[in-house]
Amino acid sequence: MCLDKKQRAPQNKAVIFNIQRFSVFDGPGVRTAVFFKGCNLRCRWCHNPESYEKRPQLAFDKQKCIGCGSCAEHCPGSCLLSDPVxxxxxxxxxxxxxGRCTKGCYAKALSRIGYEITADELMQELLEELPYYQESGGGVTFSGGECMLQLDFLEEVLRRLKExxxxxxxxxAGNVPYKDFERILPYTDLFLYDMKAFHExxxxxxxxxxxxxxxxxxxxxxxxxxxIRIRIPVIEELNAAELPFMKDFLWENGIRDIELLAYHRMGVGKGDLLLEPVRQESFRELDACKMEEYRNRYQI
Ligand code: SF4
Ligand code: SF4
Structure with a gap:
């Protein structure tokens, strides 16, 4: 029996903010990385502050704004005011x-970060890269934000990919109930599990x-x-003292695949671009030699 539109089950949807093709850092081979919006941690060094909130958000580029007020005219709720001062x-x-205001901004000063996508739409995009996955032993990585906070969607897409x-x-980052892991475990080949510190x-x-x-x-x-591959961001002034404790904890529990990630300042300033700005801190970047030292000591 063919169901008409009204009878069809509602589509699983998620809010994501980026699909990155040809990624080589998020698991084996050539991968597509899907970045979900929404996170329940607030790491001081986060370079993706646009992922904090699950909903789409407005970004505003002051330099491009010509003060025309067209965005305000397009807003059905009077949420914007272009004030000369x-x-x-x-x-x-x-x-x-x-998002109507962004369509009304002809100067492209306003944009929307994040959008809803259905499981069908995402699958279609992911399957476009199938030959690359097959040739390189790659696949798809779900990231964020915290992708496990949109679990129904994640589970469905993981299952369909495994099929x-x-x-x-x-x-x-692992800050979800364990039963959530149990739901996706059958369809997940690799967990990239973040660790930031040992002591609570x-x-x-x-x-x-x-x-x-x-x-x-x-x-x-x-x-x-x-x-499981453990990923530890190294921000020397914040968590270098935690590294030996993390390593001991992991080794004692038989977890040996550890990767240290170098902190970089690339994302600093992104928080200011949101129309609801997020304050970001800036830390020291380590040079390659220092990072190598840490890797030799703590990474496998
Ligand atoms: S997204 Fe833009 S147009 Fe829509 S309600 Fe918010 S400010 Fe107004
Ligand atoms: S429509 Fe764009 S350029 Fe015009 S006031 Fe709004 S943000 Fe500025």
Whole structure:
């Protein structure tokens, strides 16, 4: 029996903000990385502050704005005011994220970060790269933000990729209930599991949340025998002292695949581009020799 449009089950949708093709850093081979919006950590060094909120957000480039007020005219809710003195004034409270203002901004000063995508639409995009996955032993990596916060969608797309024989990886900070891992475990070949600190208090200071659940999830996950690569961002002044503790914890629990990631300042300033600005901190970048030293000591 053929179902008409009204009878069809609602499509699983997610809010994502980027699909990056030909990625070679997020698992084996050539990959497509899908970045989800929404995160439940607030890492002090985050270079993707546009991923914090799950909803789409407005970005504003002051340099491009010509003060024409067309955005305000296109807004159905009077959420924008182009003021000659104060510039563009935004009333977030009444904004419905409809994006009409961006269409009215002919100077391209306003743009929307993040968009809804259905599982069918995403699958179609991901399958375009199938020959590259097959040739390179690559696949698809889900990242963010925290991709596990949009679990129904993630589970469906992972399952559909596995049905096509495509390698899947999930990049997670692990701050979700363990039962969420159990749901995606059958369809996930590799977990890229972030660790930022060993001690709970330090973790709270660096990310805003406890790491008790994160460590517990990691241990439970490792006992399933699934492939896990630990990824640790190194921000020397914040977590260098934590590295030996993290290594001991991981080794004691038989987790040996550890990758250290160099902090970079590339994303600093992105937070200012949001119409609801996010304050970002800046830290020292390590030179290649220093990073090599850390890798020799802690990485496998
Ligand atoms: S996204 Fe918000 S500010 Fe822009 S038109 Fe819609 S309601 Fe108005
Ligand atoms: S429409 Fe664009 S250029 Fe005009 S005031 Fe709004 S943001 Fe500025």
């Amino acid at each position: 104060r510039g563009l004034v935004y009333n977030r409270k009444d904004c419905t994220d409809c 096509k024989g495509i390698h899947t990886a999930v990049d997670t 208090q330090v973790h709270r200071e660096l990310t805003g949340v406890s790491n008790v659940r994160i460590k517990d999830n990691l241990l439970r996950l490792s006992r399933t025998g699934t492939d």
